[in-house]
Every structure is written in C-alpha cells, then in structure tokens.
Amino acid sequence: MHPAPDAPDTDVLKRQLQRANRVARWKALGLVAPLLIFLLVTFVVPIFSMLTRSVHSPVFGDIFVETAQVIGEWDGTGLPDETIYAALVADMRQARADRTIGQAATRLNYDVPGTRSLLTRSARRADRLEAPYSVSLPALDDRWADRTIWAAIKRVSSPVTATFYLAALDRQFDADGSIVLAPEDQRLYVRLFWRTLLVSALVTVLCLLLGFPIAYLMAHLPPARANLLMILVLLPFWTSLLVRTTAWIAILQTEGVLNDVFVWLGIVSDDGRVQLIYNQIGTIIAMTHILLPFTVLPLYAVMQGIPPSLTRAAISLGATPARAFTRVYLPLTTPGIGAGAVFVFILAVGYYITPALVGGRTGQLISNFIAFHMQESLNWGLAAALGAVLLAAVLLLYWLYDRLVGVDNMRLG
Template structure:
C-alpha cells in the first residue's frame, strides 16, 4: 500500500485546500465590505458618542487645565491641614490668569459642584485678585472670609482630580471628600438612590403587568384561525402607527379628574362624583400609561414563540390523561418561556430608560431617573452628573442581563 497520499490540486496546480481557504477569505472580505458602511455608521454615530458622554461621568479637566498652579500645589496636600502660603500664592496667580482669559466662570462652576456658593466666591475674588499683595493668605481672607474655611480648599482639592468618582458618588447620594473617602450627603439631598429604586420598581411592575395582560392576548392570537389572528395582530401593531406623544397625551385626557375613566367609575358606582380617583400626575398614571404603551413589546415575542409550538404536544398530554390546565402548565407554558424571557427583557430595558411618559403624566411621585438625567443635561447643564447617572443605569441593566443569563440563559431567549 502506497503511504504517500497524492495531494488534490486545482487545474492551475494550486493545492485544493489552499484554494478553498483563498475563496473563503475572499467571501469573508466581500461580506465585510457589504456591512462596513453600517458598522462605520454605528461606531461613529452611536457607540462613540455614547462612550464619550459616559466618559464624562469619571473625567473632568476643567479645574486641572484652567487652574494649573493651584492643581500642582494641591497634589501633596492631605486635605485636612491648614492651607499653606504657597497654595495661596498659586491660587492668586490662577485667579488672575483665569480672569484675564475669561475662564473664571468655568472654574467657578466646577468648584460650585462640590461646594454650594463657590461660584460667587471665585468670580468676585478674581475681579480683585490683581490688586492683592503678599502675604496672600491674609489678603484672601480679608477679601472674603470663605477663603479661610478649609471646606473651600477641600472642594478645590476634589475638583483638581482629572479622573474622579465624585460624580458617580453623587449619583448614589454620597460625597467624595478631599482625603479620598466617601460620606453620605445631608438627608435632604439624598434623592438619587430613591429615584433609582423607584425606576426599578416601576419597570418591574410594568413588566409584570404587560406579561399578565400580554400572555393571554398572545395565546389567543396563536390559537385562533389565521384570518382572525391576523386581525388581532393588526390591532396589536396599531399603536405603533400613532406617535408616542399622542398616545401619552390621550392618557392625560383619559385619566384626569374629569376624564373618561373617572366618569365611568362614577357611572358604575365605583366612586362618588365629589371623590374621584387621582389617576394622573402620580405613579399610578405612569404605570397605566407605560403598561399600555409597552404591551406590544411583550405580546409580539411571546406570540412569535407560540406560533412555533405544535398543537400535537398538548393533544398528546391530554391523551395520556392530563387535564386541560395540567397540559397547559406542564407542557405548553414551559415551551413559551423563551418568548416570555425575550419580552420581559425587552419591556424592562425599555421601561427603565423611559422619559416622555413619566415627564407628562408622572408629576412629582412618578418621576424616574431618566427625567433627572434630562434635567441635568438641559437645565442645570451638569453633564458630568448626568453621564454618571447614565453610567450607573447602564451598569444596572448589564448586571440584570448577567443575572438573566445565569438563571435562564441567553441561549434560551427566542424571538420566534
């Protein structure tokens, strides 16, 4: 028997294996060329902007770049001892320079994030800094007594950090101290943790409510004849043809004190005319409106999975003696879990970042974390804090996604 196996070659003498590898490489290169425009679009117009925004939650260069002498003098300061004359000299130099370059407003805004009232202190002192004479420590205190408070220097110490966890700490109702430690904010300023918990609570309730309402709808659509099922599918998809803003506004008319829902409650005797239910501008209104708006996102994944389940499984269970309810719970329902998981994950992720509906119908009790992110982006202009809150929200979603993967398994999630 010949031990030398003849190598298969193509017509031009190239080994067949090598020729196949070249062909596959060309196909992969062609496929990459086809998807590269979309990939470039996603990277530069979606992923990169989000990354740059979230990066601001841990990075702030304003004080470091605009107050270089002060930043350098604060590097070795422990944050507890008395500020030295050298630190005061550096501060006066930077105040004069910032006043000349018209950047004192940015510096004052940055320090004001750490110490309320610091903005007026910096702007007023910068106007008179050029007239100060040594010793500058006494001169600054004479100019404004706040320069003698160690809290002012501690705020500058925290502001001088190029990379900081201060904004993330503030998002969790904590305060970053000059020595690097964390402490709780005053009780009247602890609002963010409550908002995160309320956001998770609303998202979870909406997810469960859409599941309870959507599962029977999906089951009915999967069980009915095709013509009737398609009609129900159109009704489920109908809300997508209407603007989200219009749907939310419609709920304001439905839920207000003199609205349709309260009128019906009065007619059927569920409420007195002078004691109508408060269904708007609170958490109740948010739950009702969000459940209605997000219901299709639960129905469609469950329906798509149910359509793939053969009726013969349930018939086989019944033929073996199972009752209708037992056949449903032991045979049919477990096979729909991938659709439930997909719908639940989709609804929860959409709900946790919802903005328009809570803003319109939420009032004070129905505000979610997304509304405060918008507030800091558009009104307070504290983009760093908004980015930190968004970063925490993203970490919460990724953690829940990881828990879902460990408990249920991402591989078991199906959209049909």
C-alpha cells in the same frame, strides 16, 4: 496504451482555495461594513464618550493652572500656605480677564454646592487683594478659612475624578478625603434608581399578564380573526409616542374620561375623583399600554409554533385542561416570556417621554434626571455617571437572567 494524465498539484489547489476564502471573507466584510460603522458611530462611540466624561473633568485644572501645580504639594492638614493662596489669587485674576472664571466656578460647585458664588465674587475683588493673601482672602470671605473648600479645590484640580460617581450614589468626599454619605436633603439618586427598577419590573409583569392572553388568542383563533387582532396590537406603533402619552393625560386626569365614568357609575363621588395622573400610577398605566406590543409579539411568535396536538395528547392521557396547560403548554412558551420580559424591562428602564409628561413629582425616573443634567444644569459629568450606573445595573440584571434562565430560552422557536 496512453499514459494517465498528471494529477493536479495539491499545493496549487490549496492556494486557490485559500485565495477564494479570503475573497469571500472580504466580500462578507464589505456587506456588513455599513452596519458595523453605524453601530460604531451611534452606539460604541457615545458610550465611550459617556464613560470618559464621568471620570474626566479637566476644566478647573486647565483654567487655574498655577493652583493645580502647587496645591498637589498640600498634605490636606490644616490650611494651605501662602504660596497656594497667592497662586489662587493670580489664577482668579487671569481667569476673570479671560472670562473663564464661570467655567471653573461651575466645576468647583459640582463638588461643593454654593462655591460658585464664592469663587466668582472673590475673582471680581481679586485685584484689590494684597499680600499676604492667606489673610486678605479669608477677610474677604471667611469660607476661605474652611479646609473643606481647599480640599475640594485640590480634588477638582486633577483631571481624573470619582466625584460624579459618588454623587450618583449619594456619596461625597469630606475634608479628609474619606467617602461619606451626602447630606439628607441631597440623597436623591439611589432612591431614583430603585424606583426606576421597581417601576420597570412592575410594568414588565403587567405586560406579561395582559399580553399572554392576547398572544394565546392570536395563536388559536382562525386566521382572519387573528389578523384583525394583530392589527389592533400593531395599531399603537402607527401613532406617535407623544400622541399616545398625551391621550392618557386626557383619559386619566381628574376631570378626564375615566374619572367621569367612575362618577357616572357611582364608584366615586364628584368631589372624590381619583388622582390617576402626575404620579406613579399614571406612569405605570401609560408605560404598560405603550410597551404591551413588545410582549405580545415574542409570545405570539413562540405560541404559533407550538402544535395544539401536544395539549390534546396530555388531556387524552388523563390530565385536566388546567394541568395540561401548566405542565405542557406553559413551559413551551418560556422563550417568548423571557424575550418579552427582557425587551419590555430594558425599554422601561430608559423611558423618558412618558414619565416626563404623566409622572409628576413621584413618577419621575432616573432618565428624567439624566436629561435634566444634560439640558438644564449642564452637569454632563454627573449625567454620564448616572447613565453609566444605570447601564451597569442593566448589564448585571441581564447577566443574572442569563445565569438563571439561559440565553437559549430567548430564542423564538
């Protein structure tokens, strides 16, 4: 009788299994590492930089060093004492010599419009000022006797600021540091946010109304015709977005194709052509056309997986075709409706090229003003704050959608 072989050591097997699992995890991490790095560099880092710029603006304090050190002791009541005036004059002289006065003046102008010329003009004459500066500086320009200017200097001397977010919400600080509404002629951005959300919601609804019948036909036509319809749906993706947008300009303008057809049919007179471009109507029409495929494709993916026998079974049990559609078929398409609506709405909220080309004055969205502050006014802090507010609004709406509808309804099939 031969003895039975020894059983393998369970501890050794566990260590081998753990080692194999670690190797598998490292291999999996190596496979997804390029994607993670790409997302980190192109998504996470820009968003973090944007959020940082919206609250961090140390330019004025880095240039007017002495002023930033002493103005913190001012309690904000009355006017500053001679020490603060002297520090400001010394900093103006140094900044003019270093050729950095324009940067500091621009930062101050973000808080109080019109102060850039005040600071640069005073800096040019700072060498001729004599003590006491609390007298000679207001004599140079009486705005230096305005407490609002000094309150703004105290705010911009700090590297951390809430000014940009207040401006994005049409608010500002007063001389006492309280948050108040901006002047009527400066209240712009809240209205733009509402316009952006309303236009995006309307475009989403139009895409669903137009895309649902197209997706339904694609799901129920014979394969050859469905493939042809799919090519027509995908055809816009093969054309540049800029070309598609400029094509709508040719179609919608006063002397364009659509108005010529209206005149030919007698709908309008030649003198009463309809203004369809450079307003919200043009923006909505062009955006609906461009974003329509993003609704059709999710709907088609869901409808293709719905068995036709379900509707036929409902009709055989006594339901009318309309009732079978609304009670059986339509609820099954909810995942596609939800996914298409989310895709289109998020894309519409951040659209830039189409509103810029066809929107005119009343069709501009918040993204156009973000681009304006990034490229022309160079107020990157305000642009970052506008972007952050827009991002927060989109995340809030997505959270509400998740609570009301559920993420599971976005799964295709």
